[in-house]
Amino acid sequence: MAVHETPNQMLERHRRTMGEELGPIFHRLWNDAAQLHLKWNEFVVLFATSPAQLRVLNSVAPAFFNNVFELSYEDFLLSLMRIADSDHQTLSVHTLARHVRVAIRDEVNAAKVKFVDAAAFAEDARNNLIAHRNLDVALGRAPRPTYGSRNEIRGAIRALDDVIHIVERHYYKTAPTMWDFLEPLGGTRTLVSMLERGLRDRDREIGHHRHPSPPDEAAE
Numbered sequence: 001m002a003v004h005e006t007p008n009q010m011l012e013r014h015r016r017t018m019g020e021e022l023g024p025i026f027h028r029l030w031n032d033a034a035q036l037h038l039k040w041n042e043f044v045v046l047f048a049t050s051p052a053q054l055r056v057l058n059s060v061a062p063a064f065f066n067n068v069f070e071l072s073y074e075d076f077l078l079s080l081m082r083i084a085d086s087d088h089q090t091l092s093v094h095t096l097a098r099h100v101r102v103a104i105r106d107e108v109n110a111a112k113v114k115f116v117d118a119a120a121f122a123e124d125a126r127n128n129l130i131a132h133r134n135l136d137v138a139l140g141r142a143p144r145p146t147y148g149s150r151n152e153i154r155g156a157i158r159a160l161d162d163v164i165h166i167v168e169r170h171y172y173k174t175a176p177t178m179w180d181f182l183e184p185l186g187g188t189r190t191l192v193s194m195l196e197r198g199l200r201d202r203d204r205e206i207g208h209h210r211h212p213s214p215p216d217e218a219a220e
Contacts, residue, residue, distance in 0.1 A: 010027065011023070014027045022099040025099055032083060033157075033179075035079075036160070043073075045187070046188045046192065056195055074147075077148070080156050080160075081119065081123060083115075100170075101170070104167065118155050121156075122147075
């Protein structure tokens with residue numbers, strides 16, 4: 001039977017099992033990873049499902065959904081950089097690695113390095129475009145940093161999962177968390193469904209018919 005815990009109950013369990021130092025650190029990073037997965041799953045549903053769905057978004061509010069896309073993408077990069085931050089005063093995988101038991105410290109450190117390497121693609125954009133605005137980039141005298149690809153974001157998130165799971169497996173003997181099924185009630189699936197229904201009602205009302213095929217299929 002599944003056990004449902006409040007956030008405070010989960011924090012207390014981590015304190016009891018991992019100790020007063022590691023418990024809260026792991027709890028906060030685990031929650032950060034969960035939020036990252038939740039937002040990533042929502043992003044994929046909204047923007048990476050199909051060309052037909054993108055046409056729905058662009059038919060309803062193209063400027064709004066373009067802003068959502070850009071803000072979400074920047075948030076992923078900033079989140080990864082925060083978790084990879086090496087400053088001793090920050091909450092990060094480095095902080096986690098310093099507080100785990102000696103028995104798993106080498107394994108955690110190895111996984112930590114893989115995560116930091118996987119997230120490194122976001123550093124240039126974070127430093128020169130998102131968190132700070134480089135003068136040469138702003139004035140067009142230097143190339144605009146790239147935001148990386150969805151595969152790079154996905155790879156970094158999976159590398160973070162490995163770090164979290166090593167610790168969780170050691171202290172709780174559990175299998176990896178199935179993050180792919182994490183989805184909020186009333187999330188993007190509900191939004192897309194309502195948009196599609198609204199467009200169908202509009203089409204029936206004014207007799208407007210959107211092309212059923214993407215442009216590349218229509219041209220063939």
